[in-house]
Amino acid sequence: MRCSKLAIIASAALFVFLMSMTGPASAQGIDFSGQWTAINQQDNMARGPGPDLADYTGLPINDEARAIALNYSSAILSMTERGCLDYTEDYLSFAPHNIMISRVDDPVTGDVLAWKISAGGSDRAPIPIWMDGRPHPSALEPHTFSGFTTGEWEGSMLTGHMTHMKRGIVRRNGAPLSDQATMTLHLVRHGDLLTIVTITSDPIYLDEPMVLTGSYRLNPRGNAAATNPTCFPFTELPSLDEPGTVPHFLPGTNPYAQTFAKMYNLPLEAAHGGAQTMYPEFRKKLKDTYTSPTACTRYCCGWGGGNPVASGLKCVQAGR
Amino acid sequence: MHHRASRSQAVVKSAAMIAVLFALPLALHAQGRGGAQPPATGKAAAPVDLTGYWVAEITEDWRWRMVTPAKGDYMSVPITAAAQKVADAWDPAKDEAAGEQCKSYGAPGLMRAPTRLNVSWLDDNTLKVEADHGMQTRLLHFGNWKSTGAAPTWQGESVARWELAGRGARSGALVINTSRLRPGYLRKNGVPYGGDATMTEYWDVMKEPTGEQRLLLLLVVDDPQYLQTPWTVPVHFKKERDGAKWDPQPCSAKF
Numbered sequence: 179m180r181c182s183k184l185a186i187i188a189s190a191a192l193f194v195f196l197m198s199m200t201g202p203a204s205a206q207g208i209d210f211s212g213q214w215t216a217i218n219q220q221d222n223m224a225r226g227p228g229p230d231l232a233d234y235t236g237l238p239i240n241d242e243a244r245a246i247a248l249n250y251s252s253a254i255l256s257m258t259e260r261g262c263l264d265y266t267e268d269y270l271s272f273a274p275h276n277i278m279i280s281r282v283d284d285p286v287t288g289d290v291l292a293w294k295i296s297a298g299g300s301d302r303a304p305i306p307i308w309m310d311g312r313p314h315p316s317a318l319e320p321h322t323f324s325g326f327t328t329g330e331w332e333g334s335m336l337t338g339h340m341t342h343m344k345r346g347i348v349r350r351n352g353a354p355l356s357d358q359a360t361m362t363l364h365l366v367r368h369g370d371l372l373t374i375v376t377i378t379s380d381p382i383y384l385d386e387p388m389v390l391t392g393s394y395r396l397n398p399r400g401n402a403a404a405t406n407p408t409c410f411p412f413t414e415l416p417s418l419d420e421p422g423t424v425p426h427f428l429p430g431t432n433p434y435a436q437t438f439a440k441m442y443n444l445p446l447e448a449a450h451g452g453a454q455t456m457y458p459e460f461r462k463k464l465k466d467t468y469t470s471p472t473a474c475t476r477y478c479c480g481w482g483g484g485n486p487v488a489s490g491l492k493c494v495q496a497g498r
Numbered sequence: 499m500h501h502r503a504s505r506s507q508a509v510v511k512s513a514a515m516i517a518v519l520f521a522l523p524l525a526l527h528a529q530g531r532g533g534a535q536p537p538a539t540g541k542a543a544a545p546v547d548l549t550g551y552w553v554a555e556i557t558e559d560w561r562w563r564m565v566t567p568a569k570g571d572y573m574s575v576p577i578t579a580a581a582q583k584v585a586d587a588w589d590p591a592k593d594e595a596a597g598e599q600c601k602s603y604g605a606p607g608l609m610r611a612p613t614r615l616n617v618s619w620l621d622d623n624t625l626k627v628e629a630d631h632g633m634q635t636r637l638l639h640f641g642n643w644k645s646t647g648a649a650p651t652w653q654g655e656s657v658a659r660w661e662l663a664g665r666g667a668r669s670g671a672l673v674i675n676t677s678r679l680r681p682g683y684l685r686k687n688g689v690p691y692g693g694d695a696t697m698t699e700y701w702d703v704m705k706e707p708t709g710e711q712r713l714l715l716l717l718v719v720d721d722p723q724y725l726q727t728p729w730t731v732p733v734h735f736k737k738e739r740d741g742a743k744w745d746p747q748p749c750s751a752k753f
Contacts, residue, residue: 219576219731220558220731221558221559221574236558332705333545334664334669334671335663364704364714366700366702368661368716371730373714373716375704375712375714375734377704387706389712389736390558391558391714393731442561442568444561457553457556458553458554458556458613458614459745461564461612461753464565465753468753470566470687471567472569473568474570475568480573481575481576483727484576484727486572486576489578489579489726490578491572491578491582493572494570
């Protein structure tokens with residue numbers, strides 16, 4: 179009798195103990211798996227049709243990066259060996275694509291081995307974020323289109339640390355990123371909304387870390403593929419038929435270097451970026467020189483989520 | 499037989515003692531979090547420290563945030579045809595003459611502006627967010643705060659709560675619901691929001707391996723009058739050591 183009473187007390191105490199443990203334990207992690215539709219309600223033009231040539235606004239690039247960016251001709255993507263130059267790991271930060279995130283489980287233990295961010299159906303390779311404590315490879319290991327990323331939970335935020343990145347770009351108009359770059363990723367979920375923050379550091383081309391954000395909405399009807407054919411090269415220019423052709427502009431000869439600045443009444447110093455252009459105090463340099471253009475003449479509408487024209491808006495788009 | 503029974507009694511007794519020893523502090527701690535205790539204030543319950551100076555890093559939508567874009571440039575905002583009509587009639591000189599130069603400094607416009615924020619606790623249940631851009635102040639109310647019913651203002655009325663990363667967790671996000679906004683602009687160039695607009699914000703602190711701290715804000719602006727779908731945009735701020743670069747500037751309708 180006494181024994182069963184004690185057993186009841188013991189069971190009750192154990193129950194309280196175990197229940198108390200479930201709260202903090204559940205704090206570790208959140209489920210990111212599913213189909214996510216890109217919202218694209220900022221930088222819609224840069225993410226969709228593409229940025230203007232020589233628009234480096236808000237990029238913390240240094241002088242060397244700016245010089246390389248001004249040498250860039252997008253026809254370079256027609257070269258077999260450079261066809262994937264624009265589609266490296268950090269393309270995730272400024273691509274318009276929907277994504278799929280999947281959880282990779284250890285088939286034996288059931289532990290989470292990795293969270294894998296799909297390629298988004300175009301060009302970029304999938305990015306696995308390894309959660310099993312594996313070390314980063316040696317600095318001498320090859321750099322791949324997926325990079326190498328290890329992850330950790332910070333509360334319900336998943337933070338990834340990426341190394342072994344390929345030489346790429348930070349904007350789809352040739353602003354460069356070196357293969358010495360590293361990237362921190364933060365995945366933050368609130369209900370059906372996911373935000374992916376990338377903080378990219380590059381000792382070669384960036385004066386300060388570059389922070390970009392993209393938001394997504396959970397979409398049970400999404401169909402982003404887990405993977406896709408990798409970027410493939412294609413020929414666009416007949417001039418490439420000539421052996422040894424490398425599309426580019428020599429220093430000082432880019433005919434589009436000032437087009438964007440002039441179109442939007444911006445001083446070249448602002449249009450060509452640099453870390454100082456990211457901060458509020460830069461507006462002091464603009465205050466006495468900037469006047470807003472009298473009218474919007476191109477790409478005036480556009481947003482993630484539908485066709486603005488079909489919804490009754492009278493839009494000037496792509497110059498029409 | 500008797501010997502075996504008393505041994506099993508001793509085992510159960512020991513197990514009970516151990517379990518009680520483990521469970522007691524946790525049960526007491528749980529009581530401290532709720533139970534008979536009064537609910538924790540917003541300040542006491544804060545899982546993260548948001549106080550201090552933060553500077554906006556304008557790396558996205560630069561041309562629409564750092565300077566006043568052209569009239570008729572609505573790129574990225576899911577406006578309605580009614581909103582377009584209002585935006586097409588935008589006249590900054592008229593706004594200034596009418597004393598409405600702060601129309602783009604209401605909460606939905608302000609949080610995307612090139613600004614510094616100074617975040618501090620006004621009292622145990624009110625987080626104060628000051629912006630030097632337009633010299634605006636937002637008050638985020640925790641607890642059972644009730645609207646005073648006063649006229650709508652640029653910053654509206656904001657009710658805040660902590661969203662913990664798990665029960666008892668010491669990390670989490672700030673969630674803010676703002677309403678009773680005086681009609682204003684999402685952008686300097688007159689892209690409007692109406693009096694029924696609401697804004698939900700999620701604030702998360704990101705700690706970098708370099709020691710830097712950033713604040714991620716996800717803004718969701720809903721407006722049945724002028725938006726076809728909620729406008730969902732993330733913005734980010736970097737923590738600064740002090741207020742050395744704090745630079746209060748009054749509202750301007752033109753720049």
